[in-house]
Amino acid sequence: MPSQPPLPHLLTPYISTPPRESLTAVSSVVGATGNWLILRFLYAALTDAGLRGVEGERKRKVVLGLDLARLTERREFAFVDGLSELFCGPTASAPSRAPSQHLASGPTPRTTLPTRPHPGITSLRQPPPPSAGSDGPPQITKDAGQVKRLRLSGNGAAALDALERDITAVIKQLKASGLGEDEESEVSLIVDQPDLLLAATGPSKGIGATEMAEWIIGLQQAATATVATISADSPLIHNASASAHHIATPLETEHAAFAIGLAHRAEMVMQLRNLETGAARDVSGVLRVSKGGAWGQRDSAGQETWEEKEVLYFVQRDGSVSVFGRGE
Amino acid sequence: MSFRKRNIGLSTGADRTPAATSASQPQPERAVSSPTATPGVRPSPDDGRPTTSTGSPSLDNLLAGHGGLPIGKTLLIEENGTTDFAGALLRYYSAEGVVQDQKVHVIGMPQQWGRTLPGLIGPAEAADEKSDKRKGERMKIAWRYERLGEFGAGVAGARAPAVTLGDSSPSSMDDSLAKPAFCHAFDLTKRLTHPSIGNITYIPIVPTNEPLLVSIQKKLQAIIASSPPHITHRIVIPSFLNPTLYPPEVGQPENVLPFLHSLRALASSPTSRVTAMMTIPLSLFPRSSGLVRWMEILSDGVIELCPFPHSSDALSTSGAATSHEEPPQGMLKTHKLPVLHERGGGSDQNIGQDWAFTLSRRKFEIKPFSLPPADGDQEAQSQARSDKMPKKEDLEF
Numbered sequence A: 001m002p003s004q005p006p007l008p009h010l011l012t013p014y015i016s017t018p019p020r021e022s023l024t025a026v027s028s029v030v031g032a033t034g035n036w037l038i039l040r041f042l043y044a045a046l047t048d049a050g051l052r053g054v055e056g057e058r059k060r061k062v063v064l065g066l067d068l069a070r071l072t073e074r075r076e077f078a079f080v081d082g083l084s085e086l087f088c089g090p091t092a093s094a095p096s097r098a099p100s101q102h103l104a105s106g107p108t109p110r111t112t113l114p115t116r117p118h119p120g121i122t123s124l125r126q127p128p129p130p131s132a133g134s135d136g137p138p139q140i141t142k143d144a145g146q147v148k149r150l151r152l153s154g155n156g157a158a159a160l161d162a163l164e165r166d167i168t169a170v171i172k173q174l175k176a177s178g179l180g181e182d183e184e185s186e187v188s189l190i191v192d193q194p195d196l197l198l199a200a201t202g203p204s205k206g207i208g209a210t211e212m213a214e215w216i217i218g219l220q221q222a223a224t225a226t227v228a229t230i231s232a233d234s235p236l237i238h239n240a241s242a243s244a245h246h247i248a249t250p251l252e253t254e255h256a257a258f259a260i261g262l263a264h265r266a267e268m269v270m271q272l273r274n275l276e277t278g279a280a281r282d283v284s285g286v287l288r289v290s291k292g293g294a295w296g297q298r299d300s301a302g303q304e305t306w307e308e309k310e311v312l313y314f315v316q317r318d319g320s321v322s323v324f325g326r327g328e
Numbered sequence B: 001m002s003f004r005k006r007n008i009g010l011s012t013g014a015d016r017t018p019a020a021t022s023a024s025q026p027q028p029e030r031a032v033s034s035p036t037a038t039p040g041v042r043p044s045p046d047d048g049r050p051t052t053s054t055g056s057p058s059l060d061n062l063l064a065g066h067g068g069l070p071i072g073k074t075l076l077i078e079e080n081g082t083t084d085f086a087g088a089l090l091r092y093y094s095a096e097g098v099v100q101d102q103k104v105h106v107i108g109m110p111q112q113w114g115r116t117l118p119g120l121i122g123p124a125e126a127a128d129e130k131s132d133k134r135k136g137e138r139m140k141i142a143w144r145y146e147r148l149g150e151f152g153a154g155v156a157g158a159r160a161p162a163v164t165l166g167d168s169s170p171s172s173m174d175d176s177l178a179k180p181a182f183c184h185a186f187d188l189t190k191r192l193t194h195p196s197i198g199n200i201t202y203i204p205i206v207p208t209n210e211p212l213l214v215s216i217q218k219k220l221q222a223i224i225a226s227s228p229p230h231i232t233h234r235i236v237i238p239s240f241l242n243p244t245l246y247p248p249e250v251g252q253p254e255n256v257l258p259f260l261h262s263l264r265a266l267a268s269s270p271t272s273r274v275t276a277m278m279t280i281p282l283s284l285f286p287r288s289s290g291l292v293r294w295m296e297i298l299s300d301g302v303i304e305l306c307p308f309p310h311s312s313d314a315l316s317t318s319g320a321a322t323s324h325e326e327p328p329q330g331m332l333k334t335h336k337l338p339v340l341h342e343r344g345g346g347s348d349q350n351i352g353q354d355w356a357f358t359l360s361r362r363k364f365e366i367k368p369f370s371l372p373p374a375d376g377d378q379e380a381q382s383q384a385r386s387d388k389m390p391k392k393e394d395l396e397f
Helices: A035-047 A056-064 A068-073 A119-125 A136-146 A156-176 A195-201 A209-222 A234-238 A250-265 B002-021 B026-033 B057-062 B085-099 B111-115 B123-140 B142-156 B169-181 B195-199 B212-226 B253-268 B290-297 B310-319 B378-396
Strands: A023-028 A110-116 A186-191 A225-231 A268-273 A285-291 A309-315 A321-324 B041-043 B050-052 B074-079 B103-107 B118-120 B186-191 B201-203 B232-237 B273-281 B301-307 B330-336 B355-359 B364-368
Touching: A023 A250, A035 A186, A035 A225, A156 A186, A156 A195, A156 A209, A186 A209, A195 A209, A195 A250, A195 B253, A195 B290, A209 A225, A209 A250, A225 A250, A225 B290, A234 A250, A234 B290, A250 B290, B057 B364, B074 B085, B074 B253, B074 B290, B085 B103, B085 B118, B085 B186, B085 B195, B085 B232, B085 B273, B085 B301, B085 B355, B085 B364, B103 B212, B111 B201, B201 B212, B212 B253, B253 B273, B253 B290
Parallel strands: A023 A225, A023 A268, A110 A186, A186 A225, B074 B273, B074 B301, B103 B201, B103 B232, B232 B273
Antiparallel strands: A268 A285, A285 A309, A309 A321, B041 B050, B118 B186, B301 B330, B330 B355, B355 B364
16 A cells, blocks of 8 residues: 555645634534544644654654654643543542643744544544554553643533633643743644534533634634634534424534534635545545635735645545545 | 554464364463453454454444454444344343453343343354354355455455455454454343353432433443453443433433543543443434434444334345345444544445344344345346356455
């Protein structure tokens, strides 16, 4: 099997340099998940962070999580764990260790901070190549003690504010530790599936699409560039529309409002979906990159180096990804 | 866990050769060769992560080349209609856990449920029986069997020949013979009697002063945290959200989703070895609802069972290729497979396949589904059969 570059060429213009203060929305569905794309975002940010000298294979391990511990020590990467204890309530829970990792700072020290209030968390270390599979996780868990674990408590905006404070505190630490230069580091923030917060709380807890949107805006302000992933399965988007045959549940309406709002505020929307023609053996799904609602509103509008595009991708068993156009 | 990884190379190597000649031999050998390994846990042939059996070889093979359910993963089985095929899968899963001396936690079911677990046929006996039966089948429906044999190994194969066990059907047959220590055969008409059956924990649904699912989750967490780390746990949740078992407010997203999220956190905690399997009635909670979609997002694997309605018995009878084969009882769809979809998904040849399942006394079998030639059309039928071989080869090579 030909080995793939860690960052597929077709993808490079889209994920390598998210503009300042931008929001990128990545949508996924059950059969076409976005972890691989998030890993590429991470990779792009972290390799910019001065790891250029390292040879290819090594670089990829960075993406795959093996070196994340080291980067964490260097304060270039921080991981905020939204899986382990998010719903544990106010009382302390068993000392479970978090699958966590993270870090990254950049050439203009750019730091990546994936927040993953979602079970997908483990994905950061999930796709190790077979040879690395056995020693990856233990290495990572060594640092578990340093990882901030999110915990949702209380109701409504106050609960979200608490989470935001936790996350911005970590961002500030990263900014402050930027290689000793005078200026602050840039910090990229990856928020993985913030929609879980919305789905798992609901109106009865006073968290709706509006509160979530404000929460994302708050996080955006703390970070230099933000990437947020969201689920876009048909029931979550279309059930809320007036043409649906049954009455939408609050979960569906709020989710649709949040997802659509996010797309409107994003500069770039990357959608992952299944092939319409059914499963194929050499295609995992379709990636569509399109302009979001906020595209072109900044001063530098018109200088974007990317154009809208739809491509196919294929995730191989070793976790490498090839991206290609239809028919190529 | 590097020590285990080294083990697999040795033990499969050792197992496979004798397996070809005698079916009963490999089991004791395996026990000797890997004394440190936990019973019922073996490394995945795909990437070496520890996996455990679902108690049903057919389902194990479906799980994206790992030959079992990877530790730390959760499986959601959805079933349409009023049948309880998914319940049978849960029983196999629980029985396998009991036999392997793993800790089984059953949520929302009384102790009687544990007494209805299927009786153990036993690994060796099962292997014998299986190979006999397979041989018999092979003579009569060679094309059918060949395809079936491939789907165990082929799952891992095709894409990445380097990591597979081998893509020829003989080796996959060896695997199934060497497997019994990992997966047992059970008889649904018998009752399981095993010394460790008393170790099953039942977590009843009783009103508490905190939300029901929160208290269940806390109990699970406490039990798992207090048991030694080498114990493997199985969490069994039959008929989740079924209103005859669960009070209605449990079905609210703000109750269900945090529970599933916590369950996932519990399962993926590196300090414990947990797998979970739950079933949900789709007739009450349709896939087209946002809630169920979120449950799928929060599960590592999602499998949907669509039993044929009773009226289509005629169809399903004719669906059997020969009179010796059980007619399929329904369709099975894989929407999401553990690990594979976490990685990005879609590259497994099992995805998008049409599967049919057959539940018989001794096994839950999953096979590729194909519509048979019209009944009575003997000519077409024999032609179809001879067509199959070349067709398959075209596809595979």
